[in-house]
Amino acid sequence: xxxxxxEIRKEYKRGGxxxxxxxxxxxxxxxGEFVCLVGRSGSGKSTLLNILAGLLSPTSGSVSFEGxxxxxxxxxxxxxxxxxxLGYIMQGHSVLPNxxxxxxxxxxxxxxxxxxxxxxxxxxxxxxxxxxxLSSQYPHELSGGELRRVAIARALLSAPSLLIADEPTGxxxxxxxxxxMDLFAGLAEKGTAVLMVTHDTEAASRSHRILTMKAGxxxxxxx
Amino acid sequence: xxxxxxLSFSDLALCNLQRRPFRTAGLVILVALMSFVLFxxxxxxxxxxxxxxxxxxxxxxxxxxxxxxxxxxxxGILLRGEPSTFYMSDEWLSKIAEVDxxxxxxxxxxxxxxNADCCAMPIQLxxxxxxxxxxxxxxxxTVLPGSLADxxxxxxxxxxxxxxxxxxxxxxxxxxxxKMEKTGTxxxxxxxxNIAAAEMAAADYxxxxxxxxxxxxxxxxxxxxxxxxFTANEVTRQINSDFHYGKSGIVVVxxxxxxxxxxxxxxxxxxxxxxxxxxxxxxxVLVLAVVFSVMLNERKREFGIxxxxxxxRRRVSSLIFIESGVISAAGGMAGIFLAALLIIPFRNxxxxxxxxxxxxxxxxxxxxxxxxxxxxxxxxxxxxxxxxVKRMNKNDAYTVIxxxxx
Numbered sequence: 001x002x003x004x005x006x007e008i009r010k011e012y013k014r015g016g017x018x019x020x021x022x023x024x025x026x027x028x029x030x031x032g033e034f035v036c037l038v039g040r041s042g043s044g045k046s047t048l049l050n051i052l053a054g055l056l057s058p059t060s061g062s063v064s065f066e067g068x069x070x071x072x073x074x075x076x077x078x079x080x081x082x083x084x085x086l087g088y089i090m091q092g093h094s095v096l097p098n099x100x101x102x103x104x105x106x107x108x109x110x111x112x113x114x115x116x117x118x119x120x121x122x123x124x125x126x127x128x129x130x131x132x133x134l135s136s137q138y139p140h141e142l143s144g145g146e147l148r149r150v151a152i153a154r155a156l157l158s159a160p161s162l163l164i165a166d167e168p169t170g171x172x173x174x175x176x177x178x179x180x181m182d183l184f185a186g187l188a189e190k191g192t193a194v195l196m197v198t199h200d201t202e203a204a205s206r207s208h209r210i211l212t213m214k215a216g217x218x219x220x221x222x223x
Numbered sequence: 224x225x226x227x228x229x230l231s232f233s234d235l236a237l238c239n240l241q242r243r244p245f246r247t248a249g250l251v252i253l254v255a256l257m258s259f260v261l262f263x264x265x266x267x268x269x270x271x272x273x274x275x276x277x278x279x280x281x282x283x284x285x286x287x288x289x290x291x292x293x294x295x296x297x298x299g300i301l302l303r304g305e306p307s308t309f310y311m312s313d314e315w316l317s318k319i320a321e322v323d324x325x326x327x328x329x330x331x332x333x334x335x336x337x338n339a340d341c342c343a344m345p346i347q348l349x350x351x352x353x354x355x356x357x358x359x360x361x362x363x364x365t366v367l368p369g370s371l372a373d374x375x376x377x378x379x380x381x382x383x384x385x386x387x388x389x390x391x392x393x394x395x396x397x398x399x400x401x402k403m404e405k406t407g408t409x410x411x412x413x414x415x416x417n418i419a420a421a422e423m424a425a426a427d428y429x430x431x432x433x434x435x436x437x438x439x440x441x442x443x444x445x446x447x448x449x450x451x452x453f454t455a456n457e458v459t460r461q462i463n464s465d466f467h468y469g470k471s472g473i474v475v476v477x478x479x480x481x482x483x484x485x486x487x488x489x490x491x492x493x494x495x496x497x498x499x500x501x502x503x504x505x506x507x508v509l510v511l512a513v514v515f516s517v518m519l520n521e522r523k524r525e526f527g528i529x530x531x532x533x534x535x536r537r538r539v540s541s542l543i544f545i546e547s548g549v550i551s552a553a554g555g556m557a558g559i560f561l562a563a564l565l566i567i568p569f570r571n572x573x574x575x576x577x578x579x580x581x582x583x584x585x586x587x588x589x590x591x592x593x594x595x596x597x598x599x600x601x602x603x604x605x606x607x608x609x610x611x612v613k614r615m616n617k618n619d620a621y622t623v624i625x626x627x628x629x
Binding site: 110 | 238243530532536620624
């Protein structure tokens with residue numbers, strides 16, 4: 001088991017009203033599983049994804065990654081986990097403007113010192129997503145789709161055992177979307193668990209399992 | 224920034240600064256301004272204190288007696304080397320010597336040169352009686368063991384010319400027998416000679432067309448040393464009482480009054496400089512805190528992204544502190560460099576402006592003050608960003624990202 005979430009709840013206060021963004025959600029992900037999370041905007045998908053990525057604390061419930069409970073991990077341990085075992089592609093642009101494409105991709109390696117040379121691996125990943133020729137460009141010189149591919153390459157740098165992606169194909173054309181979905185499917189075949197939020201039903205159809213969220217709950221599971 | 228495929232953690236901070244040159248330059252200038260005032264103010268204040276100390280040590284006499292109305296002139300001679308010519312009868316020498324509490328007296332004769340081949344401006348000639356003097360003689364002895372011949376002079380540290388050269392005053396040549404070290408006082412721009420030579424100069428002064436020819440047996444001042452057990456103020460009161468204060472034609476100036484006047488002016492200046500430097504420091508911290516708060520707020524998404532990539536809270540804080548530290552250090556060094564560049568070459572102008580003895584700080588003090596000011600400047604940026612960092616660190620990474628805009 002890669003990821004196990006039990007009875008997750010997340011409450012927000014908005015204008016004095018208590019809002020249940022995620023309501024009693026439990027799910028499990030195993031190695032090599034490709035799961036899509038779908039649902040309308042505001043259904044709680046992104047909030048759930050961020051809780052599972054360890055970027056947001058749930059109000060109640062627990063998340064375990066490879067058997068380790070997030071609540072028992074300090075900032076250092078949780079950060080190291082995100083840096084080495086968990087790839088995360090956030091919604092919207094997430095490429096830092098002051099660094100080149102290649103520098104952006106090797107960022108995880110800079111944040112936590114470890115052995116090995118990341119540049120070669122980064123170049124391979126940029127090749128995989130089709131933008132190796134843009135390695136020395138700055139983000140302002142790239143299109144939205146190219147920026148999205150930089151974020152994907154960066155999330156894969158540490159060869160994570162779980163890839164969490166929040167609408168990774170939102171800015172991409174059909175052809176590139178298909179390429180990225182091929183890439184994700186290939187990762188899953190090699191044993192990486194993939195959890196992806198998408199509005200694209202075509203893309204979701206490539207997954208092993210689709211979870212539908214509504215008002216903070218998973219209301220439907222299956223293909 | 225020049226393209227570098229590989230990054231170290233500190234490169235992240237440097238890239239961020241270099242890729243935003245205007246923002247970085249603005250912040251550096253703000254810190255530089257603060258550091259300029261802090262270091263420049265400290266340097267000037269220290270130099271003025273050194274000058275006042277030197278004056279107190281060099282003055283030697285407890286009391287000075289000059290013709291009535293000339294107490295400001297003697298202060299000008301001592302502090303700023305402003306040349307003056309004034310006289311009173313040498314009878315005062317014996318009269319003052321008999322006053323209770325007076326241990327020793329010695330005459331001085333002041334003559335302002337009309338011009339000299341050493342200097343573009345008239346300068347002060349000070350004649351003193353070598354056999355009785357206790358003010359100038361001990362100090363001259365450090366550079367000239369023997370006595371001064373009639374056509375020999377000792378020049379102050381600011382007078383051009385070296386030992387063995389001759390200077391011409393009123394068409395008469397004087398040989399430089401010794402040169403004093405700089406003191407930061409008016410003595411630097413004065414020339415010392417024995418009283419006989421000064422009397423000759425005074426006579427020449429008349430021939431050369433000087434406005435106030437000295438009558439026979441004139442002196443300019445009597446310097447007084449008080450007996451042990453008496454204070455300068457007590458003896459001053461005694462002299463004023465014995466010779467009917469205000470009607471005698473003389474004025475008694477305790478040396479401490481001159482020093483105190485200088486110290487008083489200095490205190491006001493120090494308070495002003497300290498207040499200005501303190502105010503600017505607080506202002507710099509506040510402005511930088513606001514600027515950093517706005518800047519960090521704008522960059523929340525960037526920091527959230529770093530957190531999502533595995534940066535710990537401490538790592539993100541370090542990044543911000545490195546950036547603000549580099550800004551502070553660069554600003555601090557620029558301000559110190561600029562202050563040194565302006566103050567050192569213009570020290571004479573500053574001394575004339577403040578009208579207080581001024582001695583430039585030694586290299587060791589200069590380095591110590593520069594280091595201290597650099598430390599204070601260096602603290603500004605990290606201190607200013609501390610509040611924003613603490614506030615940001617309270618939140619989850621996702622909240623930081625959301626606050627930075629999706």
